[in-house]
Amino acid sequence: MLIAEVSERYGLSQDTLRYYERVGLIPHVNRNKNGIRDYTEEDLRWVEFIKCMRGVSLPIESLIEYxxxxxxxxxxxxxxxxxxxxxxxxxxxRMAEMQVVLDRLDDKIARYDQTIGKRERTLNRP
Structure with missing residues (x-):
């Protein structure tokens, strides 16, 4: 599979794919006789794995080590x-920290909803 196809399939830029290969996140990608990257199914599994792990912000350094x-x-x-x-x-x-922030946002939104609800009830009085 060509890099443009991999890019489209996984929603990663071609530059990102090249970077991942350069730093060792994707083991050696074969090239065809014209020197164009030709991704194998194994390469695609690495791309999928790396995209998944980076999607939750796992450090690149840890993934390179892996x-x-x-x-x-x-x-x-x-x-x-x-x-x-x-x-x-x-x-x-990190998820626990994010849950604390989410709870705080939910509380803040609820207070806004209560305030707006009171205002609307006041406006709707005959």
Whole structure:
């Protein structure tokens, strides 16, 4: 699959895909005889994985380390699992912080709704 097709399929710019490849987030992408990137199904799985992880703001550095460890083989399974656990803990902490903010926003919106409701009831009096 050509880079333009991958870009469209995953909603990532071609520059982003090139960057991901350059920093090692996507292991080596094969090129056709004309030197054009030709993404395989395995490459697409990496793109999907990276997009998912970046979608929740996992650090690029952690993902680069994960890919590096993956490429080293089965001897790194425990290290990869540890890295994933650490990232999960960090994500759970961020989600908890976001829930606090969401609750605060809900409270603020409810107070506005109450104020507007009172004003509207006042305006609708005969």
């Amino acid at each position: 890919v590096r460890l993956f490429q080293l083989g089965d001897d790194t399974v425990e290290a990869r699992q540890q890295l994933l656990h650490e990232q999960r803990q960090a994500l759970a902490a």
